[in-house]
Amino acid sequence: MEIHLPHLDSVFSTDCVIFGFEAGELKVLLIERNEEPFKDWYALPGNIVGPDESVDAAAQRILYELTGLHDLPMRQFHTFGEVNRHPQGRVVTIAYFALIRIGGQKDLMPITQYARKAFWHPVNDLPTLAFDHTEIFKRAFKKIRAKLNYEPIAFELLPEKFTLTQLQSLYEAVLSKQLDKRNFRKKMLSYGFLKELAEKQKGVSYRAAKLYKFDRRKYAKIFQNEIAS
Template sequence: MEKEVIKFESEFSIDCVIFGFEAGELKVLLIERKDNPYKEWLALPGNLVMNDEGIEEAAVRILHELTGLNNLHMEQFHTFGAVNRHPRGRIITVAYYALIRIDSQKELRPGKLASKALWHSVTDLPKLAFDHTEIFKTGFHKLRRRLSYQPIAYELLPEKFTLTQLQQLYEAILNKKLDKRNFRKKMLSYGFLKELDEKQKNVSFRAAKLYKFDRRKYSKIFQNEIGVDM
């Protein structure tokens, strides 16, 4: 008696949640879809994994093809596998996220599946295609959790930044106002901010001191994770 052959029709995809910080706002990278399903909807950069490529390889390829970005350090943060999450059938997606300095990136270049690639503020995000709103929220929650025990904020800031910019970033991620004096005192007390002999340039207001994140000093002082909960 022949054994019954069970056919599996699930496919795999990659979706990317890329965070950036610009002009005091936390932003996420989106594309405008060119084709159905969800034609002209905003969505996270994502696509199907080819049969002959690995998950990590696919993540790099997909992000580059849809946005032009390359050489990003991306990390897996969740897998989404609801039965009806995609109109064409059971498609399981592996979600990645990355933090980048927007000012260090070249101009975005949408690929053949996207009409646009753009940075969008996280504060007024519209409903996204597929279940991408849920994927974004899960990635945002991951970002908030990591902020409490790792100095990831410095991956989003320019190499040289002011304490005001640093506080604005924390407030954008945590979605709450922080006391200026207490925040600065706490950040400086950790010992991994290097005060530079420089100030802001080309500003219409009083120029503030610039600082730099001293990664070597951070590694030396903090062998264990530290809490920076506000």
């Protein structure tokens, strides 16, 4: 076929909004940039998509290069297409989010020189970020707040074994509101996808709480009607 695409000096990038939960606070993964533009600024991990990789694959690669994290279940949530969002030219960015356990992957370590460091920052009281990353972050935050109520994303943020109080404090942190302890427990347990373990919490100076884990298999069974589409 002899027809060619128009040449446009345009590129796409991906930006990743990675959430974690630590010390009762919701946090987001930032990098300190080591390249122009916005050198020395804080930013979301993001970079240009290569010509021979899918956007989904690029998001994985770029996150790895900038933070050392790999194989996260990232989900695209919005594409930002304003003409002047990047100072050097036309860059449309496809934004992704993911939620992870901070404890599990503590080794944040940029692989390339684009980032000087990668670190967790509480979502409240974020500094101004490079590019339009503040806007991107806000949209992601809004998205996960909404999803918390109808998808089991909370368990991606918690350790594999957790107490009901930890689960509740995560909900409270994300939603920014207090919840009733009895109602919260009743409701969570009523779903039937939490598996009570024989084990208990250790190393606390008060009555140890039962540990639970999220039973993905049961969840799938319970909600298969909704998932079918």
